[in-house]
Amino acid sequence: MSSTTLEKKGREILFQYLEKESFLNRYVRMEGFEEDCRLCPYYGKRWSCPPGLPDTCSYLEPYQSLCLAALKVNYPEAVREEAAKDAVRAARIREERYESAKKELLLKLLELEERIPGSRTLGAGRCILCEHCAREQGKPCRYPLKRRYSITGFGLDFGRMLKDVFGLELLWADSGLPEYDVAVAALFLREKM
Numbered sequence: 001m002s003s004t005t006l007e008k009k010g011r012e013i014l015f016q017y018l019e020k021e022s023f024l025n026r027y028v029r030m031e032g033f034e035e036d037c038r039l040c041p042y043y044g045k046r047w048s049c050p051p052g053l054p055d056t057c058s059y060l061e062p063y064q065s066l067c068l069a070a071l072k073v074n075y076p077e078a079v080r081e082e083a084a085k086d087a088v089r090a091a092r093i094r095e096e097r098y099e100s101a102k103k104e105l106l107l108k109l110l111e112l113e114e115r116i117p118g119s120r121t122l123g124a125g126r127c128i129l130c131e132h133c134a135r136e137q138g139k140p141c142r143y144p145l146k147r148r149y150s151i152t153g154f155g156l157d158f159g160r161m162l163k164d165v166f167g168l169e170l171l172w173a174d175s176g177l178p179e180y181d182v183a184v185a186a187l188f189l190r191e192k193m
């Protein structure tokens with residue numbers, strides 16, 4: 001299976017079109033994902049995330065196919081060395097390079113939704129449209145028309161998708177930053193590809 005890659009300033013975006021039914025059969029986790037979500041510091045604090053999300057298969061029932069997109073943000077060695085010295089600096093670099101790229105990806109997918117009637121995005125992790133989600137204050141979402149559910153919050157096996165579809169591993173760093181961070185989002189389509 002070959003994917004398409006776009007590269008820009010230390011970022012790569014990889015795309016792959018897939019048939020929805022086989023995608024769900026392979027990647028929906030039937031067990032354990034809710035427990036994993038509870039460990040996330042954003043559990044119950046983002047309207048894009050559990051608890052309270054619709055059932056995955058019912059929500060995606062109208063769609064036939066999808067374009068899976070992996071966003072890979074590379075951290076050059078000099079940047080990693082700098083990040084390893086200072087956790088606050090590392091967090092700032094990640095915010096500037098990775099979180100902002102995730103937001104751009106979401107906005108691009110929302111643009112595509114407008115051009116492709118009936119399409120729907122699942123976002124790369126928690127919603128990052130607002131600095132502080134209204135859910136933290138028990139208030140309704142500020143932008144319900146733009147908010148999209150998290151692909152991982154829907155129980156889709158992120159690590160397995162990455163490896164199978166794009167040949168990428170999830171990386172971690174004991175301190176500072178890994179060689180790259182990677183996020184996955186998807187645009188679901190009504191037509192078969």
Ligand code: SF4
Binds near residue numbers: 048130140147
């Ligand atoms: S749009 Fe804002 S209020 Fe709504 S889920 Fe996203 S972060 Fe929360």
